[in-house]
Amino acid sequence: MFKTLLNMNRYRLIAAAASIDLFILCICWEWFLSPLRPGGSWLILKSLPLLFAIPGIWKGKVYTMQWASMLILVYMTEGLVRITETGINFWLALLETLFSTIVFVCLLVYLKPIKDKAKKLANQPTQNTPS
Numbered sequence: 001m002f003k004t005l006l007n008m009n010r011y012r013l014i015a016a017a018a019s020i021d022l023f024i025l026c027i028c029w030e031w032f033l034s035p036l037r038p039g040g041s042w043l044i045l046k047s048l049p050l051l052f053a054i055p056g057i058w059k060g061k062v063y064t065m066q067w068a069s070m071l072i073l074v075y076m077t078e079g080l081v082r083i084t085e086t087g088i089n090f091w092l093a094l095l096e097t098l099f100s101t102i103v104f105v106c107l108l109v110y111l112k113p114i115k116d117k118a119k120k121l122a123n124q125p126t127q128n129t130p131s
Contacts (some may be wrong), residue, residue: 015106022099076100
């Protein structure tokens with residue numbers, strides 16, 4: 001396990017850690033910290049998409065990181081909207097915004113060289129070998 005962490009790209013590791021933190025935050029927020037209704041609400045289901053993205057981010061799957069970078073904007077938007085609330089909701093929304101921003105930036109930084117390499121390969125002329 002520790003050897004895997006040493007070999008991971010730091011941006012991928014930070015994105016995975018922040019995604020896990022965001023997942024835990026969403027569960028805790030809507031279950032018992034400050035749910036919309038006493039005893040929890042169905043809004044707890046907002047954490048499910050993260051559950052599908054975390055393994056792909058951890059493994060470095062480019063396709064998963066691409067759709068996760070778009071998905072994370074939903075959490076960022078929710079955090080920015082709910083940051084106008086008072087009390088504990090303000091702090092939870094601030095954390096949600098912070099975690100989602102970290103995930104978004106780290107995914108973009110990690111994916112940039114991969115996308116540049118793909119563009120470079122796509123722009124190379126193909127060589128036809130005579131048969």
